[in-house]
Amino acid sequence: MKKNDLLNLIQSDEFIDYHQLKSDDALKQSPELLDELLTEAETKFDQLLEMPDETLSFESFMDPFFENDEDLNNLFKAVDSFNSTDSSELTRSIIADFQPRLVAYYNKVNLNPALYQKLTSIEKQELTEDQKRSIELVIRDMKVAGVHLSEEKREELKTINQELSELSEKFSNNVIDSKAEFFYEIQDENILSEMPAEDMEAAKQEAQKRDSKAPFVFTLSPPSYTAIMRYCTDEKVREIFFKANNQVARSGDKDNRPIALKILELRQKKAELMSFENFAEYILQERMAPNTEKVLETLKTVAEKAGQAAQENIQELKQFAQKETFGEWDLAYYSEKLKKEQFEVDDKTLKPYFSFEKVLEGLFGLVKKLFEIDMRPADVTPYAEGARAYEVFHQGRLIAYYFLDPFARPSKRPGAWANDIRSGYRNSNGTHRLPIVINECNFPSPTPDKPSLLTHRDVETIFHEFGHAIHVMLSSHNLANLNGFHTEWDFVEAPSQILENWCWEYDVLSLFAKHYETGELIPKETVEKLKASKNFMSGLFLTRQNEFGFLDYLLHTEPLPKTIEELDERCYQITDQYSTLKKFEGYSMYTAFSHIFAGGYSAGYYSYVWAEILEADLFEKAKELGVLNPEFGKNYVNKILAPGAKKPPIELFRAFTGREPNINSLFKKHGIEI
Ligand SMILES: [Zn+2]
Known part of the structure; x- marks a missing residue:
């Protein structure tokens, strides 16, 4: 070229x-x-x-x-x-x-x-x-x-921005490299007796790829890690994985501790240069949340309500497991088992109905019905296994190009995300340049004899990321900075999180959830069981999200640690305080917390819960009208998605619901007593 x-x-x-x-x-x-x-x-x-x-x-x-x-x-x-x-x-x-x-x-x-x-x-x-x-x-x-500052201060800011950008890049690379270093060989097939066949198959292939003498190799790549945490019967092995995953990038040449400390120091300096007390206050200039007190109050309300529910969840799990000591590495394993016993439904039963291709077909079918979005495959040479491209039409009009790269690989950053590679805008020739939007996920790759089978959580993930994608695609205006990604950052998760709600509806699942071998449609009874299990361990789930929210917020509002040891101690103390279970010594999630040290969520992780309050409220409206009612879809597109950043989100919210947001919608959604 x-x-x-x-x-x-x-x-x-x-x-x-x-x-x-x-x-x-x-x-x-x-x-x-x-x-x-x-x-x-x-x-x-x-x-x-x-x-x-x-x-x-x-x-x-x-x-x-x-x-x-x-x-x-x-x-x-x-x-x-x-x-x-x-x-x-x-x-x-x-x-x-x-x-x-x-x-x-x-x-x-x-500047x-x-x-x-x-x-x-x-x-x-x-x-x-x-x-x-x-x-x-x-x-x-x-x-x-900081354009309004003196020249001297502006110069200082320039240097800080440079340093921050380099440090973030380094932080992110260290996480990827450090995670990729870890692998674990398993000889004894007995400890995998509860694991779905496709996860074992993937581990077998990993072993072959690495020329391992052991028949199975597992890694910290999300599908592999989850398989161990949920299904490995050997507690010791689960513990090894949990500890490895929560001590990423904290030693040797990939040590993120000094980088994290330096980033926090530079952010504080930046905030002070602009006369803010701390970085969280500085960040709020462009957010929905009015002040740091309100954010902390929200996190505390969630901690209190969800915390009680989480304690009950733990008691239930402990009783079920009949174990004296219960570590965080036991949570996923026993939750999975108890869920199966209580609701007769688990990921192993569900996965065969959620082959990736069928899920995607279902998602596209849903947005067509609800939002009049038509996804037409484009003929391209994919750069990675399973990657694909689409032309996106809305009401018959071409509005965007969409690229999806669904499967995990070691060189990919963990998690799932949406990004606009090009914003839509009208150029000086008067042509509207269409946006290019991508979704990245870390789903398991198909094996030679099995398609990629997703957990129900994975299904929610692709719905979530696609929610971001349609937000930016539908709000492509003549002026690039008015699209959905430019909205206040604590609102941006609402259009994505809301889409997850549809994964729980039989009317939606019955459009696509077919057994990959028999073609049998997911039984209504199974979906009812799935629905009944929706709020299973929701206290624990909310508490865990909130723990990250506190960690981020307290690091950016309270006086800074002075040394790495102090930072370590502080992070441990915060996570331990807000965690339901005691953290193990050396727990160090922060050294891999790319969201806040290498992404856009610094002093903003609270956005997930903030936006969930809003989306839970918005979805109430969908339930009133019927979840597949195109009237809802039209209204939602016109009043929430299409305006993008044209108006402050609180105004969009009010125009759509006719009311103020209410935190109780969040608890109601998760079945937590108010
Ligand atoms: Zn998101």
């Missing part, structure tokens, strides 16, 4: 095969092209700043301003995405070399008083509602960046 071909590919208004950017050839061309695009963006930015004040208007200034770094951004997002999904020496070195220059460029833009002055003068002109909101958001971002 020539550099020009690569450029044409990024700029194309036609279908973009984002996968092509992944070829070694394309990747090798990308540093040079990134360099050129950056230089061009810098030059054009300087030229824009020279525009005389009397010629300033939204059209003359903002349109070219928005368009200026589009190509640069799109190429970088693609390379960065490949670095998360198939991390290699090559992708890492491209990112490591280029990121500092990119950060410098955005520092130059966001530029001349630009700020131009924007505030355009803001005073007569503008359309969208233009007004769009420019308001840019100005707000610049204020948050």
Whole structure:
């Protein structure tokens, strides 16, 4: 691939095969092209700043301003995405070399008083509602960046931003590398007697891949780890896995402890430079939550209500297991067993009905019925096993390109996520460039004789991530910064979490849940049992999420630890305090907490519970109207999804429900007494 071909590919208004950017050839061309695009963006930015004040208007200034770094951004997002999904020496070195220059460029833009002055003068002109909101958001971002500060402080901020960006990258790489180092050989097949055949098969293949003398090899890759935690009868082995998974990146050359401490220090410094008491306060400038007290109050209310339920959950489990000592590595195993006994339903029974392809078919069928979204497969060469592409139509109109990469591999970051590789916007030629949206998951790969079989939780995951995807696809406006991903961060999980609710409805499951061998439809009785089990151990589940919420929030609101030892101690103390079970000595989830140290959730992990309160309330409306009622779908698309960031989310919420959010909806959803 020539550099020009690569450029044409990024700029194309036609279908973009984002996968092509992944070829070694394309990747090798990308540093040079990134360099050129950056230089061009810098030059054009300087030229824009020279525009005389009397010629300033939204059209003359903002349109070219928005368009200026589009190509640069799109190429970088693609390379960065490949670095998360198939991390290699090559992708890492491209990112490591280029990121500092990119950060410098955005520092130059966001901390530029001349630009700020131009924007505030355009803001005073007569503008359309969208233009007004769009420019308001840019100005707000610049204020948050610190544009109003003295030159000296701005320079200091630039250095901090550079350092933070490098440290986050390092943190994330350490998590991937450290996790990939761990593997465990199992000789004794007896301890796997309760495990589903496909998980054993995957472990067998892992052993072959590694030329292991043992018949089975398990790893910390999510499907492998979950299989051990749920089904391995040997408590000692479960303990080894649990401890390994919660001590990732805390020693040797992949030690994230000093990195985490440094990140916290720099964030605090940044907050202080902008006259905030702490980083959490600083973050709230762009959030729905009004103040840190309100966030802590919410976390505490959840801790109290869900905490009681969690204690009862534990008692029940202990009694069932008839064990004196009960460790966190026993939770998943005995929960699974008890669930099976109480509800006669477990993942092993359910998985055969949830082959990945059928689930996807079902999800696409649902969004067609409910939201008039039509997913049409595109003919592309996938860059990874099982990866695929679609053209997305809404009410018959092409609105986006969608790429899905469902299966786990060691070079992929754990978890599941959605990303827009290109935001939709109207370019200066008047063409609407369609958004390119991706979903990444870590589902088990199919084996030669079995399809990829998902747990019900996995089914929720793909619904969740697709919820993010349609939010950004349906809200692609002429102005890129008004799409759904630009909404307040503590609302962004609402459109994704709400979609999970549909996975529990027979009317929905009966559209696709067919046994992969017999083709038999999932029995109604099984779905009823599944539904009955919905709130099984919900106290424990909410408490665990809340534990992460507290860890994140307290690290960003309370006085900073001064040494690694203090940080270790502090993190242990917080997680232990809010955990239902005692944490083992050395428990160190924070060294792999990429959400807050390498992702966008710093001082924002609370968003999950915050958004869940909102989505539980929104889903009440769906239940009132009938979960497959297209009327609901239409209304929801028009009032919540399509506006994207055009309005503050609380206004969208009120317009849709006609009421204020109520935290009790969350407890009601989880069957917890109010
Ligand atoms: Zn999400």
